[in-house]
Amino acid sequence: MDFNDCPCTGRNLTKLVKPMVMALLAQGQLHGYALQQEMEEKASFIQGAPDLSGIYRSLKEMEGQGYVESSWVTCASGPAKRCFTLTNEGRACLAQWRETLAVYRDQINELLRFIDELNPPEAPAPGGPGRAKCGCAENC
Amino acid sequence: MDFNDCPCTGRNLTKLVKPMVMALLAQGQLHGYALQQEMEEKASFIQGAPDLSGIYRSLKEMEGQGYVESSWVTCASGPAKRCFTLTNEGRACLAQWRETLAVYRDQINELLRFIDELNPPEAPAPGGPGRAKCGCAENC
DNA sequence: CATCATAGAGGAGGAAGTCATATAGTGGAC
DNA sequence: GTCCACTATATGACTTCCTCCTCTATGATG
Numbered sequence: 001m002d003f004n005d006c007p008c009t010g011r012n013l014t015k016l017v018k019p020m021v022m023a024l025l026a027q028g029q030l031h032g033y034a035l036q037q038e039m040e041e042k043a044s045f046i047q048g049a050p051d052l053s054g055i056y057r058s059l060k061e062m063e064g065q066g067y068v069e070s071s072w073v074t075c076a077s078g079p080a081k082r083c084f085t086l087t088n089e090g091r092a093c094l095a096q097w098r099e100t101l102a103v104y105r106d107q108i109n110e111l112l113r114f115i116d117e118l119n120p121p122e123a124p125a126p127g128g129p130g131r132a133k134c135g136c137a138e139n140c
Numbered sequence: 141m142d143f144n145d146c147p148c149t150g151r152n153l154t155k156l157v158k159p160m161v162m163a164l165l166a167q168g169q170l171h172g173y174a175l176q177q178e179m180e181e182k183a184s185f186i187q188g189a190p191d192l193s194g195i196y197r198s199l200k201e202m203e204g205q206g207y208v209e210s211s212w213v214t215c216a217s218g219p220a221k222r223c224f225t226l227t228n229e230g231r232a233c234l235a236q237w238r239e240t241l242a243v244y245r246d247q248i249n250e251l252l253r254f255i256d257e258l259n260p261p262e263a264p265a266p267g268g269p270g271r272a273k274c275g276c277a278e279n280c
Numbered sequence: 281c282a283t284c285a286t287a288g289a290g291g292a293g294g295a296a297g298t299c300a301t302a303t304a305g306t307g308g309a310c
Numbered sequence: 311g312t313c314c315a316c317t318a319t320a321t322g323a324c325t326t327c328c329t330c331c332t333c334t335a336t337g338a339t340g
Contacts, residue, residue: 006205007158008233010240012327014154014295018147020251026258033319044250054296056321065146079304079319093148098255100150105248108241110184111160115238118166152294154328173286191330196288198328219286219337284339290332297326306317 015046017058019097022090025068031081032056059084067093155186157198159237162230165208171221172196199224207233 003009024030024038032055039049062068067090074080086094143149164170164178172195179189202208207230214220226234 003233003236006233006236007327008236008240010244012154012296013240013244014152014328016248016251017296019255023251023255023258026255031319032321042250042254044247044254046244046247046251051297052319053298053321056319057296060321077305078317081319093143093146094255096143096146096148098252100148100153101248101252101255104150104153104186105245105252107184107186108156108245108248110182111156111163111186112238112241112245114182114184115159115163115166115234115241118163147294152329154295157329171286172288192286193288193290193331194329200288217338218284221286282340284337286337287335289334292331293329295326295328297324299322299324301322302320304318307315309314310312 010047013046015050015054016101017050017054018062019094019101020045020050021055021058021062022067022086022094022097025084025086026091026094029083029085031073031083032059033081035059035084062090065089150187153187155190155194156241157190157194158202159234159241160185160190161195161198161202162207162226162234162237165224165226166231166234169223169225171213171223172199173221175199175224202230206230 020039021035024035030038032052035055036049036052039045059068059070063070063084066087068084069087070082070084072080073083147153160179161175164175170178172192175195176189176192179185199208199210203210203224206227208224209227210222210224212220213223
């Protein structure tokens with residue numbers, strides 16, 4: 001049985017692009033392309049680097065909210081780059097993300113523990129130790 | 141500063157409705173309404189119970205994929221209920237979810253550790269120990 | 281009749297992916 | 311030197327998936 005198209009593979013889990021971008025920008029300014037490369041390097045980041053379009057989209061939104069600022073930089077070589085820096089508001093937002101993600105991780109842990117309680121995953125005897133049929137108070 | 145409308149509050153994080161539903165159904169059959177109540181009880185579940193519509197939608201999809209089966213049950217009292225049970229395929233899918241979620245949790249942990257490395261979150265001295273300006277190889 | 285318990289449809293909106301395009305420099309084929 | 315292919319960089323349109331909110335329906339129940 002293969003689950004290639006099933007969300008249980010994690011295909012559709014959110015990649016948390018914004019907090020990742022903010023975390024990277026907290027270490028110094030970067031442009032979009034470089035952000036993606038940094039993410040690719042840190043394989044620990046959620047399922048590898050997200051799509052470039054997504055990174056630019058996030059940057060644009062975050063700039064609109066005042067979390068990052070950008071300026072064009074022309075280097076001696078290579079095309080012009082748009083460099084982003086994290087503002088103080090962005091830093092505050094990142095701090096909030098940290099709290100949120102810690103809670104989220106704990107909740108996923110709870111869910112995992114709940115799933116593990118079902119081990120061994122043999123079919124529960126019908127009418128056995130499981131829950132009353134259909135979840136009614138009465139036995140119907 | 142308040143982040144009420146900011147995704148950093150976790151408002152928009154996925155609630156993992158399907159694995160939660162499957163985990164609950166693994167313990168015995170339930171109908172949609174009862175599923176929501178179970179989730180509300182276990183406050184540890186992701187940010188409380190998800191919307192009822194979402195639960196029904198998930199159940200419908202999962203039934204189409206063969207992960208759950210349903211049958212109408214009429215009790216002595218109360219309106220008819222549509223009770224769902226987890227199939228063997230659903231059990232396999234849940235097992236896959238378990239692996240996926242364990243990885244996901246670890247990746248979130250990595251991200252959190254990465255954010256924590258930035259502590260204390262004082263502004264890095266400009267041109268200081270941070271990364272080269274704009275991420276170029278040269279200093280531009 | 282008002283309310284509860286239960287089931288569902290429909291649409292809005294956010295996150296992220298794919299595909300397509302634009303533009304500037306770079307390095308080689310000739 | 312000129313043309314061409316390729317890399318680096320930025321951006322837009324369209325699509326999918328997930329979740330939420332609102333609205334409707336229907337059979338108890340009091």
